[in-house]
Amino acid sequence: ADNFLIRGTPYNRGSILKMLLASGVQEVGDPTQCHAVAIDARAPKFDGGIITRHDSVVFGIVVNNRALRFYDEGEDIWPKRYAIWGRLVAAQPDQIAYIIFDASSRNSFMPTLFPPIEAGSIGGLASKCDLDPNALEKTVADFNAAVRPGTFDANILDDCRTEGLTPPKTHWARRIETPPYYAYPVRPGITFTYLGTRVNKQARMVMKDGKPAANMFAAGEIMAGNVLGQGYAAGVGMTIGSVFGRIAGREAAQHARN
CATH class of the missing domain: 3.90.700.10 (Succinate dehydrogenase/fumarate reductase flavoprotein, catalytic domain)
Structure with missing residues (x-):
């Protein structure tokens, strides 16, 4: 990948995703697929x-x-x-x-x-x-x-x-x-890869034991692999961010109130 150009910031190196997966969050998506x-x-x-x-x-x-x-x-x-x-x-x-x-x-x-x-x-x-x-x-x-x-x-x-x-x-x-x-x-x-964190319908991250995380939610490209398998249609990335961002925000706020 020496000749790849990166459409985003040089500071987004996947460190958060690596940390989450290493901490027991279940991965989802095909690491060989990407939006490029x-x-x-x-x-x-x-x-x-x-x-x-x-x-x-x-x-x-x-x-x-x-x-x-x-x-x-x-x-x-x-x-x-x-x-x-x-x-x-x-x-x-x-x-x-x-x-x-x-x-x-x-x-x-x-x-x-x-x-x-x-x-x-x-x-x-x-x-x-x-x-x-x-x-x-x-x-x-x-x-x-x-x-x-x-x-x-x-x-x-x-x-x-x-x-x-x-x-x-x-x-x-x-x-x-x-x-x-x-x-x-x-x-x-390259814009983003399809490897990410698995989430449930409440945008709550799913751990490797199959149970939802107590207080971790995800939206956008870091969980896009839940939706994207192969291929892409214009606007899907923003749609994933908007829809799951709303869900994750609502669920996180409800969790904080409780």
Whole structure:
């Protein structure tokens, strides 16, 4: 994880979670799963903010540093898929990838802090990204040849797709052929993992013996593994914090009064 970027503070190192688990609180969640997004590779190590997150994946293709595609960029609507791209990039060589698109998509998504790398040709773009020009030209040419006609609509699962290409792009596939060409270098940006403390319906922490803690409650990311298994949909983290925060606050106040 040397190339991971951390979306939050450098001071949140999981020490509270470690202490709770070591003190007998029951753990929950898959430690291999996490909320991780594609962050601009030029962003700072910590606290880059949402302005370093890239939402342009569905408008182009994503390649690794071998200039090869590795996942379906149009698998599902973006709010249901943006939080898997950090993990996907993390599995690539040197944990870096490049979002490639052309002038037709330049103004189709929320701009980020860093401008895209720009070139007048695919080969020129590859050189600026330290990619093999021949390899990227082939990847783009193969992709373009596989694109089938359709009616492009970024707001629905449209019928713009590839055929005979592995991996496919099942929606929003358009030929990359209008210069100038652009690239964003991205790395994994981790928000939180799904490992946390188990709680009951009253947001009270559950101990390893299965009994609820006498006076410990949890809400938010530290107990998100009670809800999240795999995948993520936009806003779920804030919903977990809001709902269980209200429950935990109410129950803690009632405990204090008693």
